[in-house]
Amino acid sequence: MVDEQGVASWCAAQGFAATQVISLGSQASGRTYYRALTQDQSRVVMHTPLEDKPAEIGGDVGGDELPFRRVRTWLEAQDIPVPIEYVWDPVARLLMMEDLGDETLEDALSHRTQGDLYGEAVDLLALLHERTKDAGADDLPGLAKRFDAKFLRWELDHFREYLIDARQGSMEPEKRAQLDPILQRLAEEVAAIPEGFVHRDYQSRNLMASPRGLVVIDFQDALRGPFLYDLVALLRDSYVEVPEPLLSELLERYRTQRSSMPDAATFRRWFDLQSLQRKLKDSGRFVYIDQVRGNPSFLKHIPLSLKYVDEAFDRLPEYADLRRLIAPLVPELRVV
Helix, strand or coil: CCCHHHHHHHHHHCCCCCCEEEEEEECCCCCEEEEEECCCCEEEEEECCCCCCCCCCCCCCCCCCCHHHHHHHHHHHCCCCCCCEEEEECCCCEEEEECCCCCEHHHHCCCCCHHHHHHHHHHHHHHHHHHHCCCCCCCCHHHHCECCHHHHHHHHHHHHHHHHHHHHCCCCHHHHHHHHHHHHHHHHHHHCCCEEEECCCCCCCCEEEECCEEEECCCCCCEEEECCHHHHHHHCCCCCCCCCCHHHHHHHHHHCCCCCCCCHHHHHHHHHHHHHHHHHHHHHHHHHHHHCCCCHHHHHHHHHHHHHHHHHHHHCHHHHHHHHHHHHHCCCCCCC
């Protein structure tokens, strides 16, 4: 069993004689974090239990490496700021890393302007995407996995199953028959957006505001998919709202730093399509986390997620049929 005392003993064996070890809690993935302190140094230790089978996307397949380590090393080689690795013990499943502190981008908004912080985050994302735009499975095994139409449709079905069926009761068969082809159309349109490297959860809680600037974390599930997926995760964040006109300014800031980008109108339409798909999925996922995993803490983020859906609908009149079908079944959506 891994606990504070066990981590302290392990650190000592690695030559880092911690005088105090503090548990930082665990994540839904099962990873557990600890802060190990000496009089003048601090490290974070991550314990990752060995999974019996690979996760749906980017899971640990055992052996001497973790997806986290593979992606971290590769991103570091692209000069992307990621946590420094010090020691990996494949037997104990413990990884000692740089301590980036406790302040996320979300936390830093309490004392820094949103424009400055999000400008830095957008610049970093544009750099990350530009340097990894042509990467594939030969560069990083996880990039063999893709956000294709099949998986994007699975996410939309996840939205229906939990945001509608689990809360309001199963849809009537005739309405379900109308809904399915529209969801398929949306999944295929999003899948047709040009692909690139996708962090998968590049948002305010996965960017650490460290003394050396923003540092990217939680990248172990990276794959290939619509290149705008990460930009939607950041600028349509369920935890922090980016209002207009800042939103439009940041979209253009990203677009002008990337090569081979479309005109601004096409770029914005792609962003709105991806926003519609992603935020429907997120809203359903929050209900899933409550009802299946017993964690209701994300339910409070559903209204903002669905506000983004309403705004995407306003900009995508060709999806008025989807809006008419689902808005009466989702109280947080506007019925028009």
